[in-house]
Amino acid sequence: MAIKKGDFIRLSFTGKLEDGSVFDTTDEALAKQQGIYDEEKKYEPMTIIVGSGFLVEGLEEDLIGKEAGDRAVVTVPPEKGYGERSLDAIEIVSTKKFEGKVEPGQMIEYNGKLGFVESVSGGRVKVDYNAPLAGKKLTYEYKIEEVIEDREEKIKALLKGYVSEDAEFKLKEDTIKIEVPKELTMDESWIVGKALIARFLVGSAGMKKVIFRETFTEDDFKDDDQEE
Structure with missing residues (x-):
């Protein structure tokens, strides 16, 4: 039976960037191999409700019409992934606004928003509030393990x-x-x-x-x- 919006499914997937590097996967061995393993994460097929926003729009759309057992590869453009990067989402803040040392790559909260420190120079911190994968073209390889009825x-x-x-x-x-x-x-x-x-x-x-x-x-x- 073809998958439709609102169906419960179990999905195995691996997400890659254009250079082939893996940014997310349900495969524990692959996560360790790629250096992205997270001890607090469970590596197993993910249960999702199709079309409810659990995954990026481009991937969820590609699931529609597929069936249990199907394997597929889909390329997701930024507008159907994590959005385009916006210069308006980058802010320069004085280091005096933060407690303790601030370093590039650090995740911080400022004015109720979470962002990444892009650079620190001359007493100023460049904070990027864009999603880490904003502006990226993504490729997902996936398998529909089961449709839950x-x-x-x-x-x-x-x-x-x-x-x-x-x-x-x-x-x-x-x-x-x-x-x-x-x-x-x-x-x-x-x-x-x-x-x-x-x-x-x-x-x-x-x-x-x-x-x-x-x-x-x-x-x-x-x-x-x-x-x-």
């Missing part, structure tokens, strides 16, 4: 990838109750994250009600009591 499997895949490996939930007809892991309850990004997950569960997994439950016990506060 079962509703419960869709839910498990979504929660595993975007909540927790061990996310617990109860499903009753069109209502789902999700136990929120304690490490997320104090995470500011979770406020936005849970709304996004609920949107996907309603729009792509057929849920009519999504309930997030946070549970605390006295054991969670024992360390706090001992410190006092």
